[in-house]
Each structure stands twice: as structure tokens, then as C-alpha cells.
Amino acid sequence: MDILLRNATIVDPLSSYNNGQYDILVKNGKLALVKKDIHEEVDKEIDLRGKVVSPGFVDVFAHFNDPGLEQKETVESGTAAAIAGGYTNVFALPNTKPSIDSKSFVEYIVQKSDKLPIHVRPLGAATKNIEGKEISEMFDMFQSGAVAFTDGLYPVQSAGLFVKILQYVKSFNGVLIEQPFENTIGSHGLMNEGIVSTQLGLPGIPAISEEIFIQREIELLRYAESKLHITGVSTIKGAELILKAKAEGLNITFSVTPHHLTFCDEDVVTYDTNFKFNPPLRTSADRDALRQLVLDDKVDAIASHHFPQHWDDKIIEFEYAKNGTISLQTAYAAVQTAIPQLKTEQVVKLFSTNMRNVFGLNNGFEMGSMAELTIFDPNATTVLTKENNKSKSANSPFFDQELKGAIVGILSKGKLILN
Known part of the structure; x- marks a missing residue:
């Protein structure tokens, strides 16, 4: 699957793209291209304006x-x-x-x-x-x-x-x-x-x-x-x-x-x-x-x-x-x-x-490497509830508290998974 992430703010201290807004093209799970205004037919496209993408x-x-x-x-x-x-x-x-x-x-x-x-x-x-x-x-x-x-x-x-x-x-x-x-x-x-x-x-x-x-x-x-x-x-x-x-x-x-x-x-x-x-x-x-x-x-x-x-x-x-x-x-x-x-x-x-x-894991923005990306929004909020809890257990002091920052999704093993 080919995936295009548009208008993402990339944050990666080890990358030349750090703190820039770019489009990110992923082909068959691998990072194919990072630049502004990518024009390519893909299977899935999402606009991430205002969101952060990191390794x-x-x-x-x-x-x-x-x-x-x-x-x-x-x-x-x-x-x-x-x-x-x-x-x-x-x-x-x-x-x-x-x-x-x-x-x-x-x-x-x-x-x-x-x-x-x-x-x-x-x-x-x-x-x-x-x-x-x-x-x-x-x-x-x-x-x-x-x-x-x-x-x-x-x-x-x-x-x-x-x-x-x-x-x-x-x-x-x-x-x-x-x-x-x-x-x-x-x-x-x-x-x-x-x-x-x-x-x-x-x-x-x-x-x-x-x-x-x-x-x-x-x-x-x-x-x-x-x-x-x-x-x-x-x-x-x-x-x-x-x-x-x-x-x-x-x-x-x-x-x-x-x-x-x-x-x-x-x-x-x-x-x-x-x-x-x-x-x-x-x-x-x-x-x-x-x-x-x-x-x-x-x-x-x-x-x-x-x-x-x-x-x-x-x-x-x-x-x-x-x-x-x-x-x-x-x-x-x-x-x-x-x-x-x-x-x-x-x-x-x-x-x-x-x-x-x-631990010797690959970094997220190396061209040709398998893309492993996290998408998050520092300005959004997170509330853990009994309904959206994904664990089998429910032992947490954070239930029903509004927390600053939210995970939007991940891109891993060629799949884009959004919360």
C-alpha cells in the first residue's frame, strides 16, 4: 500500500527535516520521499496539518x-x-x-x-x-x-x-x-x-x-x-x-x-x-x-x-x-x-x-528504510475511559482525567492506524 501524509510537521533531532512541514510518501512500507507538495497517486492520503510526525x-x-x-x-x-x-x-x-x-x-x-x-x-x-x-x-x-x-x-x-x-x-x-x-x-x-x-x-x-x-x-x-x-x-x-x-x-x-x-x-x-x-x-x-x-x-x-x-x-x-x-x-x-x-x-x-x-533500532526518516512513525497532537487532549481502554486490565490512576496531548496514530509495517 502507498500512503501519503500531507503537511506533516516532522520532529526528529537526527534528521535534516527537523521542525519542517513536509509531505511524506511511504511505498510498500518504506520511506520513499519527503518534500513539499508531493504529487503522486496513492492508496491512502491524509492531511496532518497541525500534527507532529516523529520516529x-x-x-x-x-x-x-x-x-x-x-x-x-x-x-x-x-x-x-x-x-x-x-x-x-x-x-x-x-x-x-x-x-x-x-x-x-x-x-x-x-x-x-x-x-x-x-x-x-x-x-x-x-x-x-x-x-x-x-x-x-x-x-x-x-x-x-x-x-x-x-x-x-x-x-x-x-x-x-x-x-x-x-x-x-x-x-x-x-x-x-x-x-x-x-x-x-x-x-x-x-x-x-x-x-x-x-x-x-x-x-x-x-x-x-x-x-x-x-x-x-x-x-x-x-x-x-x-x-x-x-x-x-x-x-x-x-x-x-x-x-x-x-x-x-x-x-x-x-x-x-x-x-x-x-x-x-x-x-x-x-x-x-x-x-x-x-x-x-x-x-x-x-x-x-x-x-x-x-x-x-x-x-x-x-x-x-x-x-x-x-x-x-x-x-x-x-x-x-x-x-x-x-x-x-x-x-x-x-x-x-x-x-x-x-x-x-x-x-x-x-x-x-x-x-x-x-538499542540499535532504525531511525524513522532514513530513505529506503521501513517507515516507523508516530503521529501526535500536543494541543489536543486525551481522556482514558473504561470504554476506550485497550488493555485487558483496568488498573490506572488516570481514568476519566483530561490529559494534555493526544496520539493521532502510527504508521508501522506499511499500515496507517489512526485512533
Whole structure:
């Protein structure tokens, strides 16, 4: 199918077309021509005046629960939520049943992805059965299509094992992704440890559990000289440790979540389980400081941390509720709302080009390459409702809230999909 996007404002910091208004011609899924006033007969044409077109959004940390936990989400339903959120690439966590810790399970996700409109890229488990005891066959998984490696929700706690994993992936230029928390500190905590947790009488998870873990990872990275991405950073001290390591020249990047930029521990006072996350919501000072780092171009990416939970894991007492929120569908609008001063070019770096560079994905405006584009409108609004929610689960604090910015659609694998 030949598709013509007219009058699009292209935003791609890596492209010569950046911040210009052009027509975009896509032939058989490939980017064929970008210029003003294209005259060509096509199968589909759409006028995007006032809309932004960027390289397709990338999410590096989403849980699709497939195989084994399909009552929460499937690859197909997660993909539908991702498309509505403007994503053309999503990295799927290995915390499934059984876990994605072998070549065969990586191929299972790859084969499913081949039939879908976007790329769902499996993250291979760093250790066998995600037990943190023995290194998995990462090279085999890499050759079969694993985009990076992580134990996902259960980061590797053994320093000795983790440094071996860093050295292993270095042999094939792989990347490790870690969510930072030391599980022997605050392991029974339910929210951030601080004044609010004391007032509510809830056991806390101290910030030091994250910061000690980050410092350890940096020291091991320095020793192994490998590549590391830390996701879900929730404290300003943790972020500053990473920024210092980057300044030293270490190959490290990090991402923050939309919910840690929007909410803080004070929002937990209602005991609403939709505010229960790991890492937990930190103080308003941490939230505001992270927002400023985003504005200062110090944060590498926004990671959705899309963790669907079945209703019976959320509609219970706060103590027993499971962590997580669905967020692929609202990630962009939530961040644009939390930080309204954010420039469009910054949005594109955070949601697309920075992670494309880190993980070796193609850039959106290379002639002859497969077109992967996200279309969005910073001036429109988004409202997530029970009716338009694409996920199988409904655990989100954003329902029925008007958010600034809206995803118009995506162009991926030769298909134009509009919301």
C-alpha cells in the first residue's frame, strides 16, 4: 500500500527535516520521499496539518504477561494499548510463566510479533527462571531476537553474578536493563518510607534501597566496561549517581516513569491501590526534581512500566494489593500534562530517538528504510475511559482525567492506524 501524509510537521533531532512541514510518501512500507507538495497517486492520503510526525515511539519496559498470565494481558491486547499510545516498538518483560529465559520462548514472542502491526521485542531473562542464581543462555536468545536482557521485576541481587552477566553480554554488544531496588532493605514495605508512611501506619520502602543498588550497579559497570540501562529511577539522588557516572564516560542510561513524574507519596493517603507501585511513589521533592531533570535534558527516556493487574489483585486492601499500573495508552499525555513546558523535540528524544540509538533500532526518516512513525497532537487532549481502554486490565490512576496531548496514530509495517 502507498500512503501519503500531507503537511506533516516532522520532529526528529537526527534528521535534516527537523521542525519542517513536509509531505511524506511511504511505498510498500518504506520511506520513499519527503518534500513539499508531493504529487503522486496513492492508496491512502491524509492531511496532518497541525500534527507532529516523529520516529515511532519506543517503550523499553512493559509487561504483556504472555505466556501464562493472559488473564491480565496478552501480546495482542498489550499491542492494542501500545498502538493507542503511539508506540511502534515495545520491549516485553520476561516475567511470564514460564519465564522467557530460553531461545524457544524468545521465538514464541518473535513469531507473535510478526503477525502484529508493531514490533513487540522480547527481553530475555538474565538468569535461568529469573531466580538470580545462574546465567541464562543469553547469546542464543540474542541470536533468536531478544533485544536486551533483564530479570525485570526481580533484579539480580548477587553482585558476583551480575558482574558476570555484564561481561557476558559485552561479548555480543548486548545491553542489560535493571530496575533498581535492594530487596533486603524495605522488603515488606508498601510505600515510600517517610512522613506520609508514618502518618498512614504503613511500612515503608526507604529511598536508600534504590540508591545503594544504583551505586553498586555503577561500580560493577565500571569494572566490566559493559552497557547498562537503569529504568524506573524514582529518587533524585539515584538519578544524580547515574548522571555522575555518565559524566565519567560510563556506558549507562536511565529512564523514569510517567507516574513518578505525575504523583507522589501524598497521593497514597486515600489508600487507592492504583497508587501502589514498585518503586513506590516518592516525595513531592523527588518528583519535582525529576521533572526538572527531564526539562534539562538529563533523563534519557520515559519507560511506561505498563504492569497490568487483574481486578481481584487491585480491588482489595492496600496491604494485599499487587504493584503496578497500565500506562502504555496514557504515557505521552501523562508526561505532557505533568511537564507542560516540555518542548516537542524533547518529547521525541524521550519517547523515541534516544532509545533507538541505545538499542540499535532504525531511525524513522532514513530513505529506503521501513517507515516507523508516530503521529501526535500536543494541543489536543486525551481522556482514558473504561470504554476506550485497550488493555485487558483496568488498573490506572488516570481514568476519566483530561490529559494534555493526544496520539493521532502510527504508521508501522506499511499500515496507517489512526485512533
